[in-house]
Amino acid sequence: MEPYQIYGLASAVLFVIGIAGLFAARHFLKKIIATNIMGGGVFLCFVSFAQRDALAFADPVPHAMVITGIVVAVSSAAFALALTRRINQLTGEESFPNDK
Amino acid sequence: MSVLIDIVLAILAVYLALQSLMAPRLSQSVFLFFAFGLALALTWIRLGAVDVGIAEAAIAAGFLGVLLIDALRDFSPAVSEKQEGADGTSADRSTKDTKSRLLPSLALGLGLGLFLLIAVEAIWHTPKGGGLTALSEAMLAESGVEHPVTAVLLNYRGYDTWLEIGVILMGLLAIFVAGGVEVYRKPRVLVRDPLLRQVILFFTPVLFLFGAFLLYYGKSGPGGAFQAAVLWGATGILLHLGGWPVFAVIPRWLRQLLLTLGLGFFLLLGFAFMAGGAALFEYPPAQAGVLILIVEALAALSIATALAAIFAYFNQMKDEPNEIESTT
Secondary structure: OOHHHHHHHHHHHHHHHHHHHHHHOOEHHHHHHHHHHHHHHHHHHHHHHHHHOOOOOOOHHHHHHHHHHHHHHHHHHHHHHHHHHHHHHHHOOOEOHHHO | OHHHHHHHHHHHHHHHHHHHHHOOOHHHHHHHHHHHHHHHHHHHHHOOOHHHHHHHHHHHHHHHHHHHHHHHOOOOHHHHHHHHHHHHOOOOOOHHHHHHHHHHHHHHHHHHHHHHHHHHHHHHHOOOOOOOHHHHHHOHHHHOOOOHHHHHHHHHOHHHHHHHHHHHHHHHHHHHHHHOOOOOOOOOOOOOOHHHHHHHHHHHHHHHHHHHHHHHHOOOOOOOHHHHHHHHHHHHHHHHHOOOOHHHHOOHHHHHHHHHHHHHHHHHHHHHHHHOOOOOOOOOOOOHHHHHHHHHHHHHHHHHHHHHHHHHHHHHHOOOHHHHHHHO
């Protein structure tokens, strides 16, 4: 079993854990964490495929895309956090009203 | 033996992700997510993606972890515990509620199980070959740098990187719009611990130099603009926490200039060479190395400023007591 296969399988599991958490978790912060775990799964899938085609070095294009992706994911998570904290300040809610 | 390490690391990442979503307390969740990010960073290194490992540890685990911990101040642990107790265990839930939740959760579980099977099947049977490794290796001599990932980021796919700097700026503006804090102020709580202040003062130049090293080293090895930017941003955050709110005290025009410098210079450079007949973000091979270094340095400066700005903003969201009264 090659390393990329192990991590490829782990990436699928991580993505599923992320989706399940996104639906099952109530609290805003946990939902944000769940989306980031989903993202981690997708990035892991990319990088393990890059390793699969490695010659002298692993395929650099997925690596660059994942670095870009990580930064974009963190920016959107920071925006989500700002929205969450603002909602909490104004209404005192910690989860969606139809989700209690 | 090495396969064993990979298996343990993969299981660790999955376990930490699961625990981070199932932990009963919010603070546990946040810290386990932090640990999950670090486990993923180790995974990237095992897969030969050291650049991604540095970015993951610094941005996804470090910076996002700091923001999450700062957000924890808003959500009282007592309320969260009560809430988690209500939905975590089904003991105090009425039978009617359980019934209404049973069908959706069953459907979700079945759907996700099916998805997992299909995904595993697809990953297992993806054919080898293809990829752009050979092509990017062949063009490396013309790109002006020696490290393939930096060549992709700043030369082959400069458009992506330019847009990425733009996304960070947009994220910052969106946070400004949504957050409800109107002006940056000096934090009211002064740090009185002299040891902490001295340690931060001692580490500021070290962190700055290390960031500059990563920036320059990106030319020939793992490192580059984003990794350097996070180190510089972390320096700003440390200074802020130590009682020197750098971002809040520098004048407004300087803040705006620093934030837009990277995006603006990159675009100007792209247009300048377009006027000479080249494609957007295409550099002449002779000067590519120097130009990439300048673009990286300015981009790192902008991203570092943006990260410090986001933290300074988040840090003020809690410290605005009369803000809520004025808006409701």
